[in-house]
Amino acid sequence: MANHKDDPQSYPALGRWLMFVDNPRNVDRICYALYGLCAFLVALDFFYYKKVYTAVEKIPGFYAIYGFVMCALLVICAKAMRKVLMRDETYYAPYDVESEEFPEHDLDRESHDV
Amino acid sequence: MFDVLPPFVIYLIGALILPFIKAGNWRSAYSLFIPLIGAWLIWTAPMGENAQLAFFGFDLELMRVDKLSRIFGLVFSLAAFIGLIYAWHLRDWVQQTSAILYAGSAIGAVFVGDMISLFFFWEGTAIASVFLIWARGTEGAYHTGMRYLIIQIGSGVILIAGVAMHYHASGSIAFDKMTLPMSISSIGDIALWLIFLSFGIKCAFPLLHNWLQDAYPAATVTGTVFLSAFTTKLAVYALARTFPGTELLIYIGAIMTLFPIFYAVIENDLRRVLAYSLNNQLGFMVVGIGVGTELALNGTAAHAFAHILYKALLFMSVGAVLFRTGTAKGSELGGLYKTMPLTMIFCVVGAASISAFPLFSGFVAKSLILSAASHEHYYVVWGILLFASAGVFHHSGIKIPYFAFFAHDSGKRPKEAPMHMLIAMGLASFVCIFVGVFPKPLYDLLPYPIDYEAYTTTHVITQLQLLFASALAFTVLMRTKIYPPELKSVNLDFDVTYRKWLPSVIGYLAIVVSAIFQGVTGFINSSAVKIIKALHHSHGPDGSRAASWPTGAMVLNIALLLGFALVVIYLS
Numbered sequence: 155m156a157n158h159k160d161d162p163q164s165y166p167a168l169g170r171w172l173m174f175v176d177n178p179r180n181v182d183r184i185c186y187a188l189y190g191l192c193a194f195l196v197a198l199d200f201f202y203y204k205k206v207y208t209a210v211e212k213i214p215g216f217y218a219i220y221g222f223v224m225c226a227l228l229v230i231c232a233k234a235m236r237k238v239l240m241r242d243e244t245y246y247a248p249y250d251v252e253s254e255e256f257p258e259h260d261l262d263r264e265s266h267d268v
Numbered sequence: 269m270f271d272v273l274p275p276f277v278i279y280l281i282g283a284l285i286l287p288f289i290k291a292g293n294w295r296s297a298y299s300l301f302i303p304l305i306g307a308w309l310i311w312t313a314p315m316g317e318n319a320q321l322a323f324f325g326f327d328l329e330l331m332r333v334d335k336l337s338r339i340f341g342l343v344f345s346l347a348a349f350i351g352l353i354y355a356w357h358l359r360d361w362v363q364q365t366s367a368i369l370y371a372g373s374a375i376g377a378v379f380v381g382d383m384i385s386l387f388f389f390w391e392g393t394a395i396a397s398v399f400l401i402w403a404r405g406t407e408g409a410y411h412t413g414m415r416y417l418i419i420q421i422g423s424g425v426i427l428i429a430g431v432a433m434h435y436h437a438s439g440s441i442a443f444d445k446m447t448l449p450m451s452i453s454s455i456g457d458i459a460l461w462l463i464f465l466s467f468g469i470k471c472a473f474p475l476l477h478n479w480l481q482d483a484y485p486a487a488t489v490t491g492t493v494f495l496s497a498f499t500t501k502l503a504v505y506a507l508a509r510t511f512p513g514t515e516l517l518i519y520i521g522a523i524m525t526l527f528p529i530f531y532a533v534i535e536n537d538l539r540r541v542l543a544y545s546l547n548n549q550l551g552f553m554v555v556g557i558g559v560g561t562e563l564a565l566n567g568t569a570a571h572a573f574a575h576i577l578y579k580a581l582l583f584m585s586v587g588a589v590l591f592r593t594g595t596a597k598g599s600e601l602g603g604l605y606k607t608m609p610l611t612m613i614f615c616v617v618g619a620a621s622i623s624a625f626p627l628f629s630g631f632v633a634k635s636l637i638l639s640a641a642s643h644e645h646y647y648v649v650w651g652i653l654l655f656a657s658a659g660v661f662h663h664s665g666i667k668i669p670y671f672a673f674f675a676h677d678s679g680k681r682p683k684e685a686p687m688h689m690l691i692a693m694g695l696a697s698f699v700c701i702f703v704g705v706f707p708k709p710l711y712d713l714l715p716y717p718i719d720y721e722a723y724t725t726t727h728v729i730t731q732l733q734l735l736f737a738s739a740l741a742f743t744v745l746m747r748t749k750i751y752p753p754e755l756k757s758v759n760l761d762f763d764v765t766y767r768k769w770l771p772s773v774i775g776y777l778a779i780v781v782s783a784i785f786q787g788v789t790g791f792i793n794s795s796a797v798k799i800i801k802a803l804h805h806s807h808g809p810d811g812s813r814a815a816s817w818p819t820g821a822m823v824l825n826i827a828l829l830l831g832f833a834l835v836v837i838y839l840s
Binding site for chain 1: 407408411529530531533534605606607608609610613642643647650654655658659662674677679681684724725726729730731732733734735736737738739740741742743744745747750751752755756757758759760761767768
């Protein structure tokens with residue numbers, strides 16, 4: 155339901171203000187900030203006394219490495235699982251996942267260019 | 269008899285009066301008073317057993333207040349209150365009544381002191397909650413509701429069977445600590461396993477879990493918020509009450525934290541993603557019960573408290589999207605932050621809480637369980653929980669807000685969520701942050717005295733490392749386009765066995781059975797026809813044998829029969 159007159163001026167102020175995230179250059183900046191933050195957090199490991207209970211935790215940056223590797227594996231495994239497990243949306247029954255109907259006056263459905 | 273009025277009575281009376289109030293704001297406002305009065309009753313009730321009832325020779329206890337039941341009772345009341353604010357727009361008395369009865373049953377179950385009363389409330393939660401699914405009014409929801417009801421009622425039937433056998437073996441109906449036997453040698457052992465299984469079904473143990481992912485996305489926008497709070501956490505409470513320290517639970521819990529996150533990554537329906545992550549969070553609580561130390565049980569109670577609120581918050585925010593756009597599928601959403609920025613922010617607060625970011629509620633609760641597992645030297649389990657913590661951030665923390673509110677622009681420009689939904693989400697967000705920043709009030713409510721500092725340098729930095737590394741993995745996979753896109757699909761889970769395979773096996777069996785039946789009956793029919801024809805040929809009016817019969821044969825036969833009857837009567 156793409157609007158013909160999609161006017162940002164009609165969005166809420168907060169939504170307008172957040173629109174910087176649509177700019178690809180800003181997306182890059184956010185990503186670089188994240189890379190920097192990760193590096194900083196790993197570097198911090200060398201500068202404080204780490205009170206830990208297991209041997210592996212003593213490895214500097216253990217949590218970061220573990221988090222990254224396991225999450226990457228998680229996604230890759232899940233993606234492979236799709237090959238076996240994915241079925242059409244109507245596999246079990248037609249109309250399996252539709253939404254309930256609301257009285258139109260409750261729903262207050264309107265788009266912002268009106 | 270009753271020193272204190274058990275809070276479920278308020279819910280019961282409140283639900284009975286509700287349909288007689290005219291649908292509208294007054295009725296919605298009225299409904300809010302029910303959990304408030306209920307919470308006040310819980311807050312002011314003295315510790316101990318406060319309400320006895322004689323029932324067919326059993327002494328039932330309806331208001332046992334201790335620190336464990338109190339924290340669950342209070343958080344259930346809070347969840348009911350927030351849920352009813354969120355459901356303010358409802359003009360449907362069926363949903364409103366069933367939501368109140370459902371909350372009341374769950375709260376009633378928390379305070380009972382015996383297994384017979386527990387059974388009544390256990391079934392009460394099942395029956396009341398199914399209307400929240402049926403109220404969606406679609407064909408899919410009707411069938412889902414039926415499956416849900418069969419499984420939930422089944423859990424209750426198993427429970428009462430276990431209770432009856434347990435009573436037979438031990439003479440006790442107390443709802444208290446039991447020891448799960450590792451070998452079955454008597455009827456009492458079977459009883460305990462049945463009770464354990466019944467709790468396990470409601471707690472969504474692996475392979476018993478499918479009702480959860482089936483039902484929660486099928487319920488109404490408001491219904492799912494209620495569903496997410498009560499049933500499973502009631503089961504967690506029951507397990508914490510009866511089987512703390514059962515080592516088996518540690519491994520069950522660890523598996524529960526692990527496998528749902530894989531499904532959550534590839535699931536398209538965002539409410540089903542949340543249902544999978546709910547299952548994963550239950551795993552943490554089950555591990556806590558299994559470890560069974562004071563720290564671990566505190567962790568389970570704290571996590572249940574935090575979890576009910578942030579899970580409700582997440583379901584509310586996705587529900588608001590569903591309410592405004594008519595869909596909760598990741599493949600059809602995106603870019604909604606532009607016109608629903610407040611809903612987006614509340615969703616992010618819920619996401620940060622479930623991911624256990626410092627200063628949010630998950631951080632101060634989940635760490636208790638992880639610490640307990642590592643202190644008791646369950647290092648493999650600890651590793652799994654750590655992975656699950658990173659994974660939960662991946663699919664609940666990033667995926668939900670990202671695909672609903674950012675990602676590719678779907679072109680949908682819905683209106684911001686209605687005011688009452690924003691208030692409900694705002695309230696839940698406030699509690700999530702408040703508990704995260706000031707954990708002491710929550711820690712004071714926990715079942716055991718606690719001396720735990722969540723905000724140590726090590727803990728904050730390691731947790732941030734884990735979470736940002738998880739975010740980094742998401743970003744890298746997204747930018748390299750390895751991350752699986754949201755696709756319109758369903759993924760096979762264990763329920764394929766009873767939704768597809770078993771029915772098709774029965775279908776094949778029916779073909780075989782009917783073929784055998786038709787063969788046998790056909791053979792008998794044709795044989796009978798042949799015999800009749802042969803008899804007709806020989807003994808019929810034109811048959812060769814008929815010609816030789818004397819006319820008086822029938823008279824003789826009747827005379828013999830009468831004579832026989834006379835002898836019988838004479839002898840008797």
